[in-house]
Amino acid sequence: MKWTVLALALPLLAQAPQPPRTHPNKGTIHRYDARLDEILAADAKIEVVASGFAWCEGPVWVSKRRGWDDDYLLFSDIPRNSVMKWSPKNAGITLFAKPSGYTGVVDYGAEPGSNGLTLDPQGRLVLFQHGDRRVARIEKDGGMRTLVDNYQGKRLNSPNDGAYHSSGALYFTDPPYGLPNRENDPRKELPHYGVYRLGTDGALTLLTKEMTRPNGIAFSPDEKTLYVAQSDPAKPVWMSYPVNADGTLGAGKVFADSTGNIKKGLPGLPDGLKVDAKGNVFASGPGGIYVFAPDGKLLGRIETFERTSNAAWGDDGSTLYMTTDMFLTRIKTKTKAARW
Numbered sequence: 001m002k003w004t005v006l007a008l009a010l011p012l013l014a015q016a017p018q019p020p021r022t023h024p025n026k027g028t029i030h031r032y033d034a035r036l037d038e039i040l041a042a043d044a045k046i047e048v049v050a051s052g053f054a055w056c057e058g059p060v061w062v063s064k065r066r067g068w069d070d071d072y073l074l075f076s077d078i079p080r081n082s083v084m085k086w087s088p089k090n091a092g093i094t095l096f097a098k099p100s101g102y103t104g105v106v107d108y109g110a111e112p113g114s115n116g117l118t119l120d121p122q123g124r125l126v127l128f129q130h131g132d133r134r135v136a137r138i139e140k141d142g143g144m145r146t147l148v149d150n151y152q153g154k155r156l157n158s159p160n161d162g163a164y165h166s167s168g169a170l171y172f173t174d175p176p177y178g179l180p181n182r183e184n185d186p187r188k189e190l191p192h193y194g195v196y197r198l199g200t201d202g203a204l205t206l207l208t209k210e211m212t213r214p215n216g217i218a219f220s221p222d223e224k225t226l227y228v229a230q231s232d233p234a235k236p237v238w239m240s241y242p243v244n245a246d247g248t249l250g251a252g253k254v255f256a257d258s259t260g261n262i263k264k265g266l267p268g269l270p271d272g273l274k275v276d277a278k279g280n281v282f283a284s285g286p287g288g289i290y291v292f293a294p295d296g297k298l299l300g301r302i303e304t305f306e307r308t309s310n311a312a313w314g315d316d317g318s319t320l321y322m323t324t325d326m327f328l329t330r331i332k333t334k335t336k337a338a339r340w
Contacts, residue, residue, distance in 0.1 A: 024047070024048050025045045025046060025047060025048075026046055026047075026048045026304065026305060026327065026329060027046035027288065027302065027303050027304040027305055027329070028046075028303050029044060029046075029300060029301070029302055029303070030300055030301040030303060031299075031300045032298055032299060032300050032301070033293070033297060033298070033299040033300065035293060035297075035299050036291060036299040036300040038334060038335075039276075039280060039291060039299065039300075039333055039334055039335050040291075040300065040302075040331070040333055040334065041332075041334055044331055044332060044333070045331065046302060046304060046322075046329055046330075046331050047329060047330050047331070048327050048328070048329050049086065049091065049321075049328050049329065049330055050086055050091075050093050050327070050328040051326055051327045051328070052326060053077045053080075053084070053325075053326045053327070053328070054077055054078070054079035054080050054326070055077065055078050055079055055111070055309070055325065055326070056075050056076065056077050056078075056084070056309065056323040056324075056325070056326070056327075056328060057075065057076045057077075057078055057115050057116065057272070057309045057310050057323050058075055058076040058114065058115050058116040058117040058128070058161065058272070058309075058310055058323070059073055059074070059075040059117070059310060059311065059312035059314075059321050059322075059323050059328075060073070060074050060075070060117040060118055060119060060125070060312050061073055061074075061312055061313060061314035061315075061321070062074060062119065062123075062125070066119060066123035067122075067123040068123065070087070070089075071088065071315075072085055072086060072087045072088065072089075073085070073086045073088075073312070073314055073321055073328075074086075074096055074117055074125070075117065075312075075321075075323055075328065076100060076101075076113055076114045076115055076116075076117060076127075077113065078101070078111045078112070078113040078114070078115060078130065079110055079111060079112075079113065080098075080113060081098060081099045081100055081101055081102055081112050081113035081131070082095055082096075082097065082098040082099075082100050082113060083095075083096045083097040083098070083100045083113075083114060083117065083127070084096060086328060088315070097138070099112075099113070099131075100113045100114035100127060100129070101113035101114035101115070101127065101129035101130045101131045101132060101178070102129070102130065102131020102132055103131070103132055104131060104132070107180075108130075108131045108180060109178075109179070109180030109181070110180070111130050111158075111177060111178050112130055112131035112178070113129075113130060113131065114127040114128060114129050114130070115128045115129075115130055115158075115159070115160050115161060115177075115178070116128040116159075116160055116161030116162055116172075116216075116272070116310070118161075118162055118163065118164065119164075120137065120164060120170070121164060121168055124137050124138060124139065124140070125137065125138045126147070126162065126170070128159040128160055128161055128162055128172060129158075129159060129178075130158040130159075130177070130178025131158075131178060132149070133149060133155050133156050133157065133158055133159070133178070134146050134147070134148065134149035134156065134159065135147040135148050135149070135159050135162065135170070135172060135198070147170070147198060148196075148198050148202075148204055151190060151194070151196070151204055151206060154189040154190050155187075155189045155190075156174050156190070157174050157175060157176045157178070157179060157188060157190060157193060158174065158175065158176060158177055158178025158179055159172055159173070159174050159178075160172070160173045160174065160175050160177065160178075160214070160215055160216075161173055161215060161216050161217050161272060161310075162217060163217050163218050163219055163226075165219065165223060165243075165247070166223060166339075167200070167247065168200040169197050169198060169199050169200060169247055170197070170198040171195065171196070171197050171198075171207070171217055171219075171226060172195070172196055172198070172217065173193075173194075173195055173196075173214035173215055173216075173217050173228065174190075174193060174194050174195075174196060174214070175193045175213045175214055175215060175231070176188065176193060176213075177213075192206075192209035193209070193211060193212060193213060193214055194206045194207070194208065194209045194214070195207045195208045195209075195211065195214050195217070195228055195249070197247055197248070199247070205247075205248065207241075207248060207249045208241070208249055208252065210252070211228065211230050211232075211239065212230065212232045212234070212235065213230050213231045213232040214228050214229075214230060215228070215229040215230065215231040215269075215270065215271050215272070216228070216229035216270070216271050216272035216273040216283065216284065216310065217229070217273070218273050218274055218275050218281070219243070219275065219338075220275060220279050220294065220338075221275065221277055221278070221279050221338040221339070222279075223243060224242065224243055225240050225241065225242060225243065226240070226241045226243050226249060227239070227240055227241075227255060227273055227275070227281060227283075228240075228241065228252075229270035229271055229272070229273055229283060229284075229285075230270055231269040231270050231271055232269075233262060233269060235259075236257070236258045236259055236262050236269050236270050236285070236286065237254050237255070237256065237257045237258070237259075237270065238254070238255045238256045238257075238258075238270055238273070238281070238283055238285075238292075239252045239253065239254060239255060240252065240253055240254075240255040240296075255281075255292070255296050256283075256290070256292055256296050256298065258270055258285045258286050258290070261285070261286040261287055262286050264286075266286035266287030267286065267287065267306065267307045268284065268285060268286050268287065268288075268306075268307040268308050268309075269285065269286065270283060270284070270285045270286075271283075271284040271285065271308070271309050271310060272284050272309055272310025272311060272323075273310075273311070274311050274312060274313060274320070274337070275337075275338045276313075276333075276335040276336060276337060276338055277335065277336050277337065277338045277339075277340070278294075278335060279293075279294035279338075280292065280293060280294065280299070280335065281294070282311055282320060284308040284309055284310055284311060284322070285308075287301060287303050287304075287308075288301055288302045288303040288304040288305075288308050288324075289301065289302040289304070289308060289311055289320070289322060302320075302322070302331060304322060304324040304327075304329060306324040306325040306326075306327060307324070307325045308322055308323070308324045308325070309323045309324070309325075310322070310323045311323070313336070313337035313340060314330070316336075317336045317337040317340035318332065318333050318334070318335065318336045318337075319331070319332050319333065320332075320333055
């Protein structure tokens, strides 16, 4: 199947998502600590900027300063095996790439597409692909290159999300979510769900296999800590790991636990996360986006009323774009992304 990068109007797709004519507000902000006032203004609103997707994930902001043709947001619609593009210039949605995660010839379950998206140090788009079970990169000529698809000769499960270290190494998670039958899928080759480091030399290192559902991942601003979300309803936590000088990880500890809100019936699980320049952690979880101080203190929660999968900094680095089930939403903040 040919890889294509498109800029087509969405009416070409069945049940195509369409941007709303206005940006209605959706959600509320829960404030638990006065420090949140330094991050979110008292009148901050959650805006819906586009809707109608099957399940959106993995947002990333691309820009002219990173070598792109313009400034806009890309994100995955996993069931539709597509990467979508939202442009702030016309508030329009177009199809950026399809297929995004699965190029096979038979049905591959409910979540075949790309999940997380990120940019490498050269500004190239990197995709964590469920169906093809690999981490891939779109080259400047439009072609796609496999960065890694196996560990010690055994195929990865379904790469989910990743974060680049300033050394150029890529850290990523590999849960079973993209396998059609998940942990019970006969195609599963690895006995664990790992967090990995892909070095600039191409060597893949298994950093930890202790997590049952590793998911979102991000570094603290000083890169001394790696945060990893675990989207396991039996243990819905965010872990923190010290990063050793050689790039490996020390012993992890629970940074925060969302078990209580799971029991309250709030929708969602720990999923994608991002960090601001001051080390505050913005983590999707049950009931929206949790805002934690670097010490793990919960400062507030951006409640979206939907299962919230992920977030990304955009615009000038102070707007948080959130993928919330069928919606693309955003909120303007008083802080700014780390390493923007």
